[in-house]
Amino acid sequence: DTGVSQNPRHKITKRGQNVTFRCDPISEHNRLYWYRQTLGQGPEFLTYFQNEAQLEKSRLLSDRFSAERPKGSFSTLEIQRTEQGDSAMYLCASSLDRYPGLEQYFGPGTRLTVT
Amino acid sequence: QQPVQSPQAVILREGEDAVINCSSSKALYSVHWYRQKHGEAPVFLMILLKGGEQKGHEKISASFNEKKQQSSLYLTASQLSYSGTYFCGTGGGVYKLSFGAGTTVTVRA
Numbered sequence: 368d369t370g371v372s373q374n375p376r377h378k379i380t381k382r383g384q385n386v387t388f389r390c391d392p393i394s395e396h397n398r399l400y401w402y403r404q405t406l407g408q409g410p411e412f413l414t415y416f417q418n419e420a421q422l423e424k425s426r427l428l429s430d431r432f433s434a435e436r437p438k439g440s441f442s443t444l445e446i447q448r449t450e451q452g453d454s455a456m457y458l459c460a461s462s463l464d465r466y467p468g469l470e471q472y473f474g475p476g477t478r479l480t481v482t
Numbered sequence: 483q484q485p486v487q488s489p490q491a492v493i494l495r496e497g498e499d500a501v502i503n504c505s506s507s508k509a510l511y512s513v514h515w516y517r518q519k520h521g522e523a524p525v526f527l528m529i530l531l532k533g534g535e536q537k538g539h540e541k542i543s544a545s546f547n548e549k550k551q552q553s554s555l556y557l558t559a560s561q562l563s564y565s566g567t568y569f570c571g572t573g574g575g576v577y578k579l580s581f582g583a584g585t586t587v588t589v590r591a
Contacts (some may be wrong), residue, residue: 398577409484409569409581410524423578458523462577466531470514471571471579473523 371474373459379480380449387445388477392461399442400471401434402458403427410458410473416442417464449481483507485572487582494560494589502555502585504570513546513553514571514579517564524569527555560589 372391380386392399397418402410413432414424418439431449436442446453456478460471485506492500504513512531516524530546530553541558553572557564567586571579 400577407583409571409584410579412578412580415577464577469512469531470526470529472526473516475523 371459371461371472373457373474373477375477376475377478377480379482382451382481383448385445385447386449386479387443388457388459388479390442390444390459390461390474392441392459393472396461396463396472397439398462398464398471399436400460400462401442401444402460402473404456404458404476405454413444446479449479451481454479454481484580485570485582487568487570487585489585490583491586492588494557494564494587496562496589496591497559500557500560500587502557502568502570502587503552504554504572504582505550505552506572506580508551508572510546510548510551510553510572512573513544514573515544515553515555516569516571517566518569518584519566527568557587560587562589562591565589 374389400415401413404410414434416436419436431447434444456476458476459474462471485504488503514529515527518524532548544555546553567584569581569584571581573579
């Protein structure tokens with residue numbers, strides 16, 4: 368297994384533009400998570416999926432953010448009308464939904480810079 | 483609510499030991515420990531579930547006291563490769579993790 372992959376690795380966009388990130392989890396993992404990390408802080412939970420169902424969204428996730436996981440495989444995170452405050456590392460993680468297997472494995476992240 | 487980690491930073495010489503603490507004001511079901519090196523993704527170290535178990539990974543071990551809502555990570559006989567920022571992630575359930583601000587560990591030769 369090649370682990371969790373994310374694309375693109377870096378994205379520079381102008382304020383007001385829309386961006387979309389993709390995450391491919393470990394193949395047998397049915398849970399997929401999105402986190403955001405800013406410099407000097409730990410990852411911050413955004414949302415998570417159990418298969419294709421989005422079961423929880425953080426209150427931090429404004430209406431400009433939307434995530435999907437069609438068919439329970441890869442996931443996309445879209446940010447509309449980006450703002451400078453959206454600049455961060457966006458991390459995806461995946462896990463199983465039973466023990467053992469609850470540990471979350473992170474992808475390399477997508478670094479977003481909004482200018 | 484974010485767990486609180488202490489210390490914020492620690493500097494060690496190779497072979498020395500260190501303890502990193504993680505405490506929460508909320509009841510915990512699980513504690514996850516990760517190490518992150520600069521510019522890289524967090525790497526999973528170990529998970530501790532409710533039950534006070536202690537686990538180990540190489541010379542890194544951890545304990546979880548759910549009554550005190552605390553976990554500690556023990557770095558024993560530190561190696562240069564142990565350098566990085568250590569995060570604890572705590573969960574009231576097993577999926578949604580709240581991460582602390584991290585403890586930066588620097589191991590020097």
